[in-house]
Amino acid sequence: MSDDSERGAEAFFNAQRAAFEHTLATAGPQAVQATLLQAWDSFDGNVAIQCEGQPAVECAKGCASCCALRVTALAPEVFVLADYLRATAPTLQRHGIDLVAAVRTADAATRGLDEAARVALRRRCAFVIQGVCMIHRARPLSCRGHASHDRRACAAAAAGRTDEVPFSGPHRLVRLLLQAALQAALRERGLAWGAYELNHALVLALDTPDAYAAWTAGADPLAGAAVDQDVRAALAASFDEVPPPPQPPQFP
Template sequence: MSDAAEHSAEAFFREQRAAFEHTLATAGAETALLQAWDSFEGNVAIQCEGQPPVDCAKGCASCCTLRVTALAPEVFVLADYLRATAPALQRHGIDLIAAVREADAATRGLDETARVAARRRCAFVVQGVCLIHRARPLSCRGHASHDRRACADAAAGRVDEVPFSGPHRLVRMLLQAALQAALRQRGLAWGAYELNHALVLALDRLDAQDAWKQGQDPLAEAAVDLEHREAMAASFDEVRH
């Protein structure tokens, strides 16, 4: 990355962190998350100008065997979404809450490599369609490919490289880091969690979100980034000063 690009990325991070800190203080974590999703869509559209089009589309779920990580606000929003949509989906014979519990039992503790090797489809993909698409985490939003055939070949183990969209990945990374820095500044648990296990923890404990808002970490058992948090915190402080 050039010096100009690095400066631009840092400026974007600073701007987004300040916006998230303001929203967390005035409107809460759910609103800050919606703000992050909106910012992602708008900035990806700008950054992708002149780039090859992404080849992702409804019905293409080749990448949905990867391990997904999420921040606490994403976990709690998705847990609420699962509870709210459960009655309607159950009328069609679909039980996503049971599916995520089953997936957690099968994948808990697996690292990224083992998760890919297992080739287990995401619990939320039914007949090739993501049923949580509107509430999917930033890590999913930032994973886009220019060639769906290459994705299918990679999922089948035939190739190792997939032409992922750089702008999607970069904007996701910067927004996620900015939101994490803002959560940390507010004294909230700000790490990344394995999605399936974190969701089970949130669904099993009805006061989990309230406990998190009080500075506890009810999702700690699902943490996947403990060895990186000290370095991340130091980088957040360095950029701030």
């Protein structure tokens, strides 16, 4: 990455971190939902800008080749998705679809597996029904940031025939910067900010009484699903190394 690119990435990280911190501090009871919507909007807008002149991605409805990978998510993503599952459950169950039961089954099959073991298992995501992602509107940043320029290469990789897939660099970069900025903002607010394996974290969020209230009070009810304990200290240090943007002068 060039110096200009590094400065641009740092400026983007800082701007997003400040925006997330402001929303978390001022949006009241809907702060977490508002912050996550902010992240999704920023992802869409900035990916569109960064992808100008790039080959088009071939990800589309009906293509779920990459949906056997382990998915990680931050606590706000887990809690918002848990609410989404609760809200959509009655309608989906009338059509014979039970996503809550599906994620429990998936958790039992995948809990404790690392990335390599998860890929080798080749188990389709619990939320993909007949090739369609049933949580597409509420999917985590890790899913949004995983995009490919070659649908056939993805299918070949899913079948174990290749490990060469032309992934979209802008999607990945914007996702990583947004996720880091959100983690830094959560940490600044005294909230658990780590990354969690999605299936197990959702089961914990659904089954732990008052899990969301505990998290907003500073506890970590999703700790059993954490996947990044070994890198959190280094990540926190990296957040502290990035100088915050200068504050505007305050006038009486």
